[in-house]
Amino acid sequence: xxxxLAIVGxxxxxxxxxxxRLVGKKLALVDDQPGVTRDLREGAARIADLRFTVxxxxxxxxxxxxxxxxxxxxxxxxAVDMADICLFMIDARTGVTPTDEIFAEILRKRADHVILAxxxxxxxAADAGVIxxxxxxxxxxxxxxxxxxxxxxxxxxxxLPIAEQIEDENSRTEDEAITDIELDExxxxxxxxxDMGLLPPAxxxxxxxxxxxxxxxxxxxxxxxxxxKIIGEDRLLTGPxxxxxxxxxxxNVTWDGxxxxxxxxxxMRKRAKVQEKLEKLSVSDGLRAVKFAEVVVxxxxxxxxxxxxxxxxxxxxEREGRAVVIAVNxxxxxxARQEKLAALKEAFGRLLPQLRGAPLVTVSAKxxxxxxxxxxxxxxxxxxxxRRVGTGPLNRWLSAMIESHPPPAPxxxxxxxRYMTQAKSRPPGFVVMCSHPDKLPESYSRYLVxxxxxxxxxxxxxxxLTMRGQGDKNPYKGRRKKNAGALKKHLGK
Numbered sequence: 001x002x003x004x005l006a007i008v009g010x011x012x013x014x015x016x017x018x019x020x021r022l023v024g025k026k027l028a029l030v031d032d033q034p035g036v037t038r039d040l041r042e043g044a045a046r047i048a049d050l051r052f053t054v055x056x057x058x059x060x061x062x063x064x065x066x067x068x069x070x071x072x073x074x075x076x077x078x079a080v081d082m083a084d085i086c087l088f089m090i091d092a093r094t095g096v097t098p099t100d101e102i103f104a105e106i107l108r109k110r111a112d113h114v115i116l117a118x119x120x121x122x123x124x125a126a127d128a129g130v131i132x133x134x135x136x137x138x139x140x141x142x143x144x145x146x147x148x149x150x151x152x153x154x155x156x157x158x159x160l161p162i163a164e165q166i167e168d169e170n171s172r173t174e175d176e177a178i179t180d181i182e183l184d185e186x187x188x189x190x191x192x193x194x195d196m197g198l199l200p201p202a203x204x205x206x207x208x209x210x211x212x213x214x215x216x217x218x219x220x221x222x223x224x225x226x227x228x229k230i231i232g233e234d235r236l237l238t239g240p241x242x243x244x245x246x247x248x249x250x251x252n253v254t255w256d257g258x259x260x261x262x263x264x265x266x267x268m269r270k271r272a273k274v275q276e277k278l279e280k281l282s283v284s285d286g287l288r289a290v291k292f293a294e295v296v297v298x299x300x301x302x303x304x305x306x307x308x309x310x311x312x313x314x315x316x317x318e319r320e321g322r323a324v325v326i327a328v329n330x331x332x333x334x335x336a337r338q339e340k341l342a343a344l345k346e347a348f349g350r351l352l353p354q355l356r357g358a359p360l361v362t363v364s365a366k367x368x369x370x371x372x373x374x375x376x377x378x379x380x381x382x383x384x385x386x387r388r389v390g391t392g393p394l395n396r397w398l399s400a401m402i403e404s405h406p407p408p409a410p411x412x413x414x415x416x417x418r419y420m421t422q423a424k425s426r427p428p429g430f431v432v433m434c435s436h437p438d439k440l441p442e443s444y445s446r447y448l449v450x451x452x453x454x455x456x457x458x459x460x461x462x463x464x465l466t467m468r469g470q471g472d473k474n475p476y477k478g479r480r481k482k483n484a485g486a487l488k489k490h491l492g493k
Contacts, residue, residue, distance in 0.1 A: 003166050004053045005045070005159070006083035008076060008107070010099055011059025013091045014119040018146035019043065019056035040079050041249055047156045050163060055079050060103045077110070084166050085159065086111040090133055092118035092126035092143070104136040113162045115155075116141045122150055210252060211382055214263040214293035216317070218309050221299045222329040226365035227264050230255055250289070255375055263289040287316070294385065294426070295378050296322045302330045302340070302362070306347050318354050321427045321462050323385035325359045325377045332364035356450070357459025384461045386425050393456075394420045394430070401451050410439045428452075429464035437467035 007015045020026050023043035045054035057076040080086055088107055090100050107114050118130045121143035133141035142158060144151035215223045228234050231253045249264045290296055296317035300310055305328055317324045326348065334340055341362065348360055359377035363370035398420045407415040419433040430452070434440065449463050 002052060003084040003163050004055065004082065005085045005087055006055040006057060006079045007087045007089060008057050008060060008080060008103070009089035009119075010091070010097065010103075013059070013089045014146045015059070015089055016056055018087075018089070018119065018144070019054055021146055021149060021152075022047065022054050040075060042251075047152060047159070050156060050159060052159075052163070055083060060099070077106075080107065080110050083111070085113040085115060085162055087115050087117055087155075088138060089117045089119050089144075090129070090136075090141075092121040092129035092133070095129040096132040096136060101136065104138055108137070113166075114138050115158050115162075117144045117151075117155070118142065119144045119146055121145060122148060210259040210261045211378070212261050212263075212292060212294040213297060213378060214265060214289045214295075214322075215297045215299055216265050216290060216313055217299035218301070218307070218313075221301050222365040223299050224264050226299060226327075226329065226363070227251070227262055229365050229368050229371065230262065256372075258375065258379060263293060265289050290317055290320055290322065293322055295325060295382050296320075297325045297327050297374070297378065300326065300328045302328050302334050305344060306351055311351055314352055314355060318352075318462050321464070323381040323427070323461050324355055325361065325374070325381050326355075327374055328360065328362045329365050331362040332367050332369060337362075354462075355460050357453055359460060381460065384458050385427055387428055387456070387458055387461075388425050389422050389428075389456050391421050394422065397451070397455050398432070398448075401448060405447065407440060407444050410436075410441075413439065415440055423466070424464075427462040427464060428458060429466070431466045431468055433469075434467055435469060437469040440467055 007018055009015055019041070022045035024046065025043075040058075041056040043054050043056070045052050057079045060076055086107055088104065090096060116133060116136060116138040118126065118133050118141040120126060121130055122145040126143070130141055130143055142151055142154045144155065215227060217223055231251060250261055251264075252259070252261050254260070298310065298314045298317060300306065314324060314326065328344060331337070345360060348358075349356060352358075359381060361370060361374045361377050363374050398417060402417055407417060409415065413436055416435045417432055418435075421431055423429045423431045432448075445465055445467070449465055452463055452465075453459055
C-alpha cells in the first residue's frame with residue numbers, strides 16, 4: 001500500500017516536526033523561527049503497517065505575487081496537486097486564523113482528500129483551538145502533538161480507509177488499461193515470449209545503485225537553478241535573493257540514463273559571517289550532505305570565481321575524500337570566454353594543487369548550456385574515485401619512481417621503500433611498507449601521489465598514501481637456529 005501525503009499549513013505550526021517523526025529521522029530543519037522550510041522535501045514514512053511518501057512543504061503565506069513568499073506558496077500548491085492526501089495543520093494553541101480559513105477554502109477546491117489536524121494540542125490550553133477547527137468545514141480535527149508523538153494512532157485511523165480507497169482506484173485503473181489493450185499476434189515483437197511476459201532488452205529496468213552527488217558553493221551561485229535544469233522541472237525554490245535554500249534537499253533522478261541522487265545544499269558563507277542559529281543549522285546540514293556524497297560539484301560564480309570561501313569548500317570536499325568536479329556557472333553572460341577560461345585553469349592549478357587534474361566545466365544553469373559536459377565529468381570523476389590498481393603494476397611503478405628519484409637519507413639513515421599495495425578505493429588509498437616512515441618528508445609523499453595520478457590516470461581524485469614501518473626486522477632471522485634445534489632434538493630421540 002503506497003500513497004503520497006503532503007503536510008500543509010501556515011508557517012510554524014509544526015509541519016517539519018511531524019515530517020521528522022513520520023520518517024523517523026531529523027531530516028528537516030526545525031526552529032522556533034517561522035518560515036524555516038522553503039523547498040519541498042520528500043521522505044519515506046511509516047505508521048504501523050502503513051508505508052507512504054510524505055512531503056514537507058513551506059508555510060502557506062497569503063501572497064500571490066512574485067515575491068519570495070508568493071513563490072513559496074506556488075511550490076506548496078504544486079505539492080497539493082501532486083499528493084493523494086493533504087494533511088492540513090493548524091496551531092491549536094493559536095486557534096484558527098483568517099489565513100487558515102483562506103487555505104481551507106483552497107484545499108476544499110484543489111485536494112481530493114483532506115485531513116484536518118490541530119497540532120500542539122497537548123493540555124487544556126489547546127481545547128478552544130480544537131473546537132474552533134470544526135468551523136473550517138473539513139471534518140473532525142485530529143488532536144496531535146508532533147513534538148511528543150501524541151495522536152499518531154488517530155492519524156493512522158484517518159489515513160487507513162483513504163489509503164485503501166486509493167489502492168482500489170489504482171487497481172481498477174490498471175485493470176481497465178490492460179482490458180483496453182488488444183494486440184494481434186503479428187503485432188508482438190519476436191523477442192517477447194507470450195507465456196513469460198518478458199520485456200525486450202531495450203526496456204530492461206536498471207537496478208544500478210544511484211550515484212550520490214552534492215552541489216555546494218557560496219550563496220547565490222545558482223545551485224538550485226542548476227538542479228532544476230538537470231531534473232527538468234522547477235522543483236526547488238529559486239530567485240535573485242541570496243540564501244533561499246536552507247535545508248539540504250535530495251532528489252532521485254535519472255540524468256540521460258545515469259541514475260543519481262542529487263543534493264541541493266544551502267550556500268556556505270565565511271564562518272565569521274554565520275551568526276544566526278538557523279544559518280548554522282543550514283550549513284551543518286550541507287556539510288552532512290558532503291559526507292554522504294560520492295561526487296561533490298563545487299559551483300562557482302563566473303563573475304567572482306575562486307574566492308577564499310570557494311577554496312575552503314573545495315578543500316573540505318577533498319579532505320572528506322570525495323571526488324570533486326569544479327563547475328563555473330553563469331558562463332552565458334561572459335564576453336571574453338577564452339581568456340577567462342585560461343585564467344580560471346591557471347588559478348585552479350595554483351590555488352588548489354591538492355585537486356590537480358580535477359575536471360573544470362563551464363555551465364549556464366539558466367540556459368542549460370554545458371550540462372552534457374558536466375554529466376560526463378561527474379561520471380568520469382566517479383569512475384576514477386572507484387579505481388583499483390593491481391599490486392604487481394604498483395610495485396613495478398614504485399621501483400621506477402625510486403630509481404628516478406631515491407628517497408632522502410635524513411641524519412644519515414637511509415629510508416627503504418620495500419613494498420606497496422592498494423588498501424582501499426572510494427577514494428583510492430595506498431600503503432607503502434618502509435623503514436623510518438616518520439622521517440619521510442611530506443615532499444616525497446607528494447612526489448609519489450603526483451606520480452600515481454599520472455601513471456594510473458587518477459586526475460583530481462583524493463589519494464590517501466600511508467607510510468607503514470616494518471623496522472629492520474628480517475622475517476627469516478632466527479629461523480635457522482630454530483630449525484637446527486628441532487633437528488638436534490629429533491636426532492637425539
